[in-house]
Amino acid sequence: MKFKAFLTQDGVNLLDKRFLPAVDKLGRICHVYLTPDHAMFLHNLLSGDGMQSVAQFNKDVLFRDYRISSQNAGRIGFAVDVALLHRALRSALTIQAQAPDDTAAIQIKLVKKLPAGSRDPAPFLTFETKGRVSAVVQDVPISKPLPRDDVQQLQSALEAAQDLPQTLVQVQDLAQLQSLVDRLRNVGDLLTVAITQYGDLHLQVSTSLITVGSEFRRLRVLGVRADPPASDGILSAPTRTEMAIRKGEGLSAQVSLKHLAKSLQCHLAKPDCAFYGIAPQGACLTVIFQFFVPGTRLTDKSISFYCRLPVLDPGSGP
Amino acid sequence: MSSSAGMGGDAPDLVCQLDCAQGMVDALTSDAVVEISEHGVVLIVEESGCLQAKVYLKRELFLVYEYTAEGRPRFGLSLGLFVDCLNTFSTPGHAPVIEIRYPGSDMQLLLKTVDSPDACIYAEIRTRIPDTISWDYNFQSTGNVHATFTIRSAVLKEAVDDLEWPGSSIQIVLQPDPPSVILRGEGHGDLQVEFPYYANTDLLIAFQCDHRVSYRYKYKFLRATTSHIPNSVLKDNRGSKVTIGRGGMLKIQHLVSVKRAGGQHSHGDTSGGIQQLSRIAYIEFFVKPEEDEIPVNDT
Numbered sequence: 001m002k003f004k005a006f007l008t009q010d011g012v013n014l015l016d017k018r019f020l021p022a023v024d025k026l027g028r029i030c031h032v033y034l035t036p037d038h039a040m041f042l043h044n045l046l047s048g049d050g051m052q053s054v055a056q057f058n059k060d061v062l063f064r065d066y067r068i069s070s071q072n073a074g075r076i077g078f079a080v081d082v083a084l085l086h087r088a089l090r091s092a093l094t095i096q097a098q099a100p101d102d103t104a105a106i107q108i109k110l111v112k113k114l115p116a117g118s119r120d121p122a123p124f125l126t127f128e129t130k131g132r133v134s135a136v137v138q139d140v141p142i143s144k145p146l147p148r149d150d151v152q153q154l155q156s157a158l159e160a161a162q163d164l165p166q167t168l169v170q171v172q173d174l175a176q177l178q179s180l181v182d183r184l185r186n187v188g189d190l191l192t193v194a195i196t197q198y199g200d201l202h203l204q205v206s207t208s209l210i211t212v213g214s215e216f217r218r219l220r221v222l223g224v225r226a227d228p229p230a231s232d233g234i235l236s237a238p239t240r241t242e243m244a245i246r247k248g249e250g251l252s253a254q255v256s257l258k259h260l261a262k263s264l265q266c267h268l269a270k271p272d273c274a275f276y277g278i279a280p281q282g283a284c285l286t287v288i289f290q291f292f293v294p295g296t297r298l299t300d301k302s303i304s305f306y307c308r309l310p311v312l313d314p315g316s317g318p
Numbered sequence: 319m320s321s322s323a324g325m326g327g328d329a330p331d332l333v334c335q336l337d338c339a340q341g342m343v344d345a346l347t348s349d350a351v352v353e354i355s356e357h358g359v360v361l362i363v364e365e366s367g368c369l370q371a372k373v374y375l376k377r378e379l380f381l382v383y384e385y386t387a388e389g390r391p392r393f394g395l396s397l398g399l400f401v402d403c404l405n406t407f408s409t410p411g412h413a414p415v416i417e418i419r420y421p422g423s424d425m426q427l428l429l430k431t432v433d434s435p436d437a438c439i440y441a442e443i444r445t446r447i448p449d450t451i452s453w454d455y456n457f458q459s460t461g462n463v464h465a466t467f468t469i470r471s472a473v474l475k476e477a478v479d480d481l482e483w484p485g486s487s488i489q490i491v492l493q494p495d496p497p498s499v500i501l502r503g504e505g506h507g508d509l510q511v512e513f514p515y516y517a518n519t520d521l522l523i524a525f526q527c528d529h530r531v532s533y534r535y536k537y538k539f540l541r542a543t544t545s546h547i548p549n550s551v552l553k554d555n556r557g558s559k560v561t562i563g564r565g566g567m568l569k570i571q572h573l574v575s576v577k578r579a580g581g582q583h584s585h586g587d588t589s590g591g592i593q594q595l596s597r598i599a600y601i602e603f604f605v606k607p608e609e610d611e612i613p614v615n616d617t
Binding site: 179180183184186187208209210211212213214215216217218233236237 | 396399402403405406409430435436437438439440441442443444
C-alpha cells in the first residue's frame with residue numbers, strides 16, 4: 001500500500017481556504033478515501049447513521065505526480081482528524097511562503113513510523129515542505145488503513161449515493177436559508193421538507209401550539225418538472241404542497257433541523273449554488289453543492305460536494 | 319421519589335394520571351386575551367387579579383384592516399409565542415409586510431409575509447377560548463372631574479424606580495391646594511416624591527383635581543406599569559397620563575410611537591401630521607388599590 005503526491009497550488013488553496021473549514025464543521029473526524037482517479041473526504045458513509053457527506057476531487061485538481069497502489073484495486077481509506085490535517089497544511093504553507101520562489105512544493109505521503117515511546121509502528125500522513133533555509137516534515141496521525149471489507153463498503157455506499165433525486169430545486173441564497181433555519185431552531189427540531197416538481201421548496205416546523213413554515217417558489221428545477229396547477233397562487237403554502245404530494249408531483253420528508261443547519265455549514269466551501277432534492281421513496285434529503293469553473297458559469301465537474309440527510313420518519317405529507 | 323422508596327415506603331409521594339396533556343400545557347402557558355373590533359386590536363394581559371395591561375392597536379396602524387365579524391371576537395393566545403413569531407418574521411435590515419388573519423380552519427391565528435410572491439414565511443398559532451376576565455376593570459371618575467395628571471414618562475419611571483427602596487406599598491396623593499402630586503413610600507424607611515404643579519411645568523404637563531384623593535398601591539404592580547415601557551416611550555418622553563378613578567382604580571396610559579422602518583410605506587407628505595398621530599399605540603395599565611386603605615375625602 002503506497003501513496004505519494006505533490007499538492008498543487010490550486011489544491012492547497014481549495015483545501016486551506018474552502019474545503020477543510022467546511023469538512024471540519026461537518027464532523028471532526030472524517031475518512032480520506034483515495035482511488036486511482038479521485039481523492040475524497042467522507043463523513044458517516046460507513047456508520048450509516050447521521051448525515052452523510054462527500055467532498056470529491058478529481059486527483060489532478062489537488063495533486064500532481066499522483067502515485068497510489070494497494071491490494072484493493074488501488075484504493076486506500078483511512079480516518080483522520082480534520083483539524084490536525086488543516087494545521088499541518090497551514091504550517092506547510094508558512095514554510096512554503098519562505099521559499100525563494102514557488103518551486104517549493106508540498107509533498108504528502110503515507111508512512112509507517114515508530115511513534116515516540118512506542119514499540120509498534122503507526123501510520124501517518126506526512127507533509128514534507130522544503131523552504132529556503134529549512135525543510136519541514138509533519139506527521140499527521142491517521143487510523144490504520146481500512147481493511148478490504150470496509151473499503152468495499154465505502155465504495156458501494158458511494159455508488160449508492162450516486163442515485164440522484166428525480167427533482168432538484170436550486171437555492172441561490174444560502175445565507176437567507178441559513179438565517180431562516182437559525183430562527184426555526186427556536187421552534188422545534190423536527191423539520192418537514194417538501195419539494196415539488198413546480199420548483200417549490202417548503203420547510204415547516206410544528207409543535208402542539210405553533211406551526212412555522214417557509215416556502216420558496218418558482219426555483220430553478222433540474223430533472224423531472226411539472227407546470228403548477230392554474231390558480232394555485234391563492235392557496236396557502238401547506239395546502240399547495242399537500243395537493244402536489246397527493247398528485248404525485250411532490251415529495252416530503254422529515255429531517256432533523258440540526259442536520260440541515262450542519263449541512264448549511266458547507267457554504268464555508270463557497271459553493272456557487274446548491275440544489276435540494278428528496279430521494280425516491282423519501283429515502284433521504286440530498287443537498288448538492290455546485291462549483292463553477294473560476295470566471296465562468298460552467299459547472300466544474302472535477303469537484304463534487306454533497307450531503308445526504310437521513311429521514312427521521314418517512315412522512316406522507318406536511 | 320427514589321429516596322422515599324429507599325426509606326422503606328414503597329409508595330411514591332405522588333402518582334397521577336393525565337388524560338389530556340394539552341390542557342396542562344394550556345394552563346401553564348401564560349396567555350393574553352386578544353379582542354378584535356372595527357376600531358382595531360386590543361391585547362389584554364392580567365396578573366394576580368390586581369393588574370391589567372391593555373395594548374390598543376388602532377386600525378390606522380395597519381396598512382390594511384378588513385373587519386367583518388359581528389360582535390367583538392375574543393381569543394386567548396400565548397403572548398410569548400406571538401412575540402417570538404413576529405421576531406422570526408423580521409430579519410435585521412428587512413421588515414416584511416406581515417398579514418395577520420383570524421380565524422383559521424381550527425381557530426388558529428394565521429400570520430404570513432406577503433411582500434414577495436416567491437418566498438414567504440408563515441405561522442399558525444393555536445388560540446384558546448379566553449378565560450373570563452376575573453375582575454371588572456370598568457373605569458369611572460371619582461367625582462365631577464377626573465383626578466388626573468400627565469407627567470413626562472421618564473420622570474414617572476424614575477420616581478417609581480426611586481421608590482423601590484422603601485418598597486412594599488406606595489401612597490399616591492393628588493391634592494388641589496396647592497396643586498401637587500405626592501408619591502410616598504413607607505417601609506424600610508420613608509421616601510416622598512413631590513411634584514408641585516406650578517413649580518416646574520416641565521415635569522407635570524397637566525393636572526386636574528378638585529378634591530384630595532389618596533390611595534395605596536402595591537409597589538410591584540406600580541413598578542410593572544413603568545418597568546417594561548419601551549425605550550422609545552422614554553426617548554420621545556411624550557408624557558404618561560395617570561388617573562385615579564372610583565374606588566381608587568389607578569389608570570396609567572403611555573403612548574408608543576409605531577414608526578415605519580425607513581418610511582418605505584409613507585403615503586406622501588400632505589397628510590404627514592395625521593399620519594404621525596395615527597402611528598400611536600396606547601398601552602394602558604389598571605391597578606387595583608390596596609384594600610385596607612380608607613380613602614380620604616373621596617366622594
